[in-house]
Amino acid sequence: xxxxRGHVVxxxxxxxxxxxxxxxxxxxxxxxxxxxxxxxxPRGPAGLTTLPGSRSTAIRSFxxxxxxxxxxxxxxxxxxxxxAVTARLxxxxxxxxxxxxxxxxxxxxxxxxxxxxxxxxxxxVFDHHDLSPELYECKTDTPNPRVLAVLRWFExxxxxxxxxxxxxxxxxxxxxxxxxxxxxxxxxxxxNGPAIAEVAYTERPRPAGRQTIVYLGVINPQDHVEAxxxxxxxxxxxxGAADWKLVVAGDGECLPGLRELAxxxxxxxxxxxxGWLEADEVDALLNSATLAIQPDPPTKMADLSTMxxxxxxxxxxxxxxxxxxxETRRTAEGAALYVPSGAPDELAKALxxxxxxxxxxxxxxxxxxxxxxxxxxxxxxxKSYIRxxxxxxxxxxxxYKSDSPVGRGNLPVIPRDTNxxxx
Numbered sequence: 001x002x003x004x005r006g007h008v009v010x011x012x013x014x015x016x017x018x019x020x021x022x023x024x025x026x027x028x029x030x031x032x033x034x035x036x037x038x039x040x041x042p043r044g045p046a047g048l049t050t051l052p053g054s055r056s057t058a059i060r061s062f063x064x065x066x067x068x069x070x071x072x073x074x075x076x077x078x079x080x081x082x083x084a085v086t087a088r089l090x091x092x093x094x095x096x097x098x099x100x101x102x103x104x105x106x107x108x109x110x111x112x113x114x115x116x117x118x119x120x121x122x123x124x125v126f127d128h129h130d131l132s133p134e135l136y137e138c139k140t141d142t143p144n145p146r147v148l149a150v151l152r153w154f155e156x157x158x159x160x161x162x163x164x165x166x167x168x169x170x171x172x173x174x175x176x177x178x179x180x181x182x183x184x185x186x187x188x189x190x191x192n193g194p195a196i197a198e199v200a201y202t203e204r205p206r207p208a209g210r211q212t213i214v215y216l217g218v219i220n221p222q223d224h225v226e227a228x229x230x231x232x233x234x235x236x237x238x239x240g241a242a243d244w245k246l247v248v249a250g251d252g253e254c255l256p257g258l259r260e261l262a263x264x265x266x267x268x269x270x271x272x273x274x275g276w277l278e279a280d281e282v283d284a285l286l287n288s289a290t291l292a293i294q295p296d297p298p299t300k301m302a303d304l305s306t307m308x309x310x311x312x313x314x315x316x317x318x319x320x321x322x323x324x325x326x327e328t329r330r331t332a333e334g335a336a337l338y339v340p341s342g343a344p345d346e347l348a349k350a351l352x353x354x355x356x357x358x359x360x361x362x363x364x365x366x367x368x369x370x371x372x373x374x375x376x377x378x379x380x381x382x383k384s385y386i387r388x389x390x391x392x393x394x395x396x397x398x399x400y401k402s403d404s405p406v407g408r409g410n411l412p413v414i415p416r417d418t419n420x421x422x423x
Contacts, residue, residue, distance in 0.1 A: 004036040006099040006393045009089060010127075011113070013081040014106055016044030017059060018052055021308075022129070022168075022192050023104060027057045029382040035389065038098075040088045042081075060088045078107040089113065099393060100125065102166075106132050108154035114161035123392040126162035128172050131155075134301035138222045156180055164388060166190050169327050171304040190385045193311040195378040200283035201316050201369070211244045211290035211355055214318075216282065217309035219252030222302070227295040227342050229258055233265050234348030241270045244355055246293075249274040249285060286316040290361070291354055294322035295342045306331055311376055317369035319361045321350040331376065335368035 008030055012023050017039045027037045031054055039051065043061035051057035062084035064077070092098055101117050102125040103110035114124035133151040137143045159165055159180030165187045167173040173189050176182045213232075219225050225248065232246045248258065248271065255273070262271040277285065286292070292313040296302040303325045310331045313320050322328050324338035337354055339346035354361055 005034040006389075007036040007038070007097055008100050008102060008389065009092060009098050010037065010039045010102045010104065011085050011089075011110055012039065012041050012104040013064075013078075013085065014104075014129075015042070016048075016061070017041045018044055018046070018048055020104075021194075024051065024053070025195070025378050025382070026102075026127075026385060027051055027054055029378075029385055030389065031055055031057060032382075033386045033389070038092060040085050060092065062088060074107075078109050081107070082109045082112060085110070086113065089116075098122070100389075102127050103158075104129055105158065106130050106135070108132050108151070108158040111154070111157040111161040114158075114163075118161065118163070123163040124161070125164050125166060125388075125392070126158045127166045128158075128176065129168060131172070131175070131301055131304060134299070134304070135222075138299045138301045162186070164188065164392060166385070166388070168192055169304075169306045170330065171327055175304070188384055188388045190381045190388075191311075191376060192306060192308055193372070193376050193378055193381065194315060195382075196373060198378075199315045199372075200280070200287065202287060203317075210242075212285075212288060213244060213246045213291045213293055213351060213355075214249065214285060214289040215246070215293050215295070215309075216249045216277075216286065216312060217307070219248070219250050219255045219258060221254060222296070222299070223252070223254070224295045224297045224342060225254060225258060226261060227297075227344050227347060228293050229262055229265075229267065229271055230344035231293070231295070231347035231351065232262075232267055232271050234344050235351055236267075236270065238348055238352045239355070244270070244290075246271045247274055247285065247289070248272070249277050249282070251276045282312070283316075286312065286318055289318055291351060292318045292320045293347065293351070294320055294328065294336075295347060296323055296325065296328075297342050298323055298325060298340075303327065311372070314368040314376065315372040317365040317372075319354060319364035319368065321347060321354065331371075333367065333371060335364045335371060337364075 010023060010027065012020055017023050027039060030037045037057040038060055039057060040060050042064040048059050051059060100123040101113055103113060104127040117124040132155055133148055136148060136151055159176050159182050165176050165182055167176055167187055167189050168191060170189060173187045176187045177184050215225060215228050217223060228246065259273055262268055294307060294310055296307060304327060306327045310320065310328055314332055314335055320332055320336040322332065322336045322338055323342040324340055328336065337350045339350050
């Protein structure tokens, strides 16, 4: 049996690890590189002790009896998570050596563990998934300045106490440096997205008949999916309803209201709700679609975040109509047609234009697929991720070449929770 290159403990508390695609990929990449991995997370329905698809990644879960629905309940939820994670980590340290800890936000409370690890002379990595202050602002009509100040302080402590910071895109990296005062050499960009082998992609003509516009993702207030439904109403006025339909795939707190909206506007013939889809259903839908829509409004949170749905669209060569957001442009580039604000009439006009222009769609499709294969796929991100760990733990693995992706072509195909939108 090959000796482990080190034991990395990953902490994630917003989801059980078997539902978090990014963390699954990180675990598999670490395994492929020769590291031992343990994940501390909330207990899922199956009560798993080993990560599905992995060789030996252990899960040390805890019960999460609290679910935040307001400021105080969120505070209790996060305090409980910190206590539960600390107890699991200390228990591990008593039984075996822990060489490093990686904590994934939200919440930004695990800098407390950084103090422990740094005192022991061992690395602590902050894996920055979401902008917690901006997320609070976009979910609250009247943000409490004191709550916002606390969130910003927690975020700053998470950045500054970490040995290294993993950012999901360039905007998050820039914030770690400018707002957090982190040394640029300590911040590494590791984007979200599937590996090439995970995506079922076929170059073939789109099927004849009604063209499909698709929204795939979470359906919560900040996702602005009602704009896509109202754009469908506007699109009827521009071109009729005979040659297209809108498919909304996903789930979230706004889904019942969206169904009611479609019925009230007499859109049931052109708007179809698919609900939660499994991985093969996602592949079938996106590979048969004509266009994708990304209606996220131009908030600061959306502008600086990379939406998981965008990468899923681009991975399958699917042209996108999207609101003009900084990180959406960095992801899709010429694979998208951009609108200023995401108003329904803007979206409808852009959709109408592309539905009528097959040549433009073909060009955009080629750009999309090339961006995914050449830059965005996890195959490339794994290289940066493992290089960071090799540097932190001072490992030089036999046969490792710094200019070649770790595990390229060898990473297992993971279970996918595609309806989760992760920044």
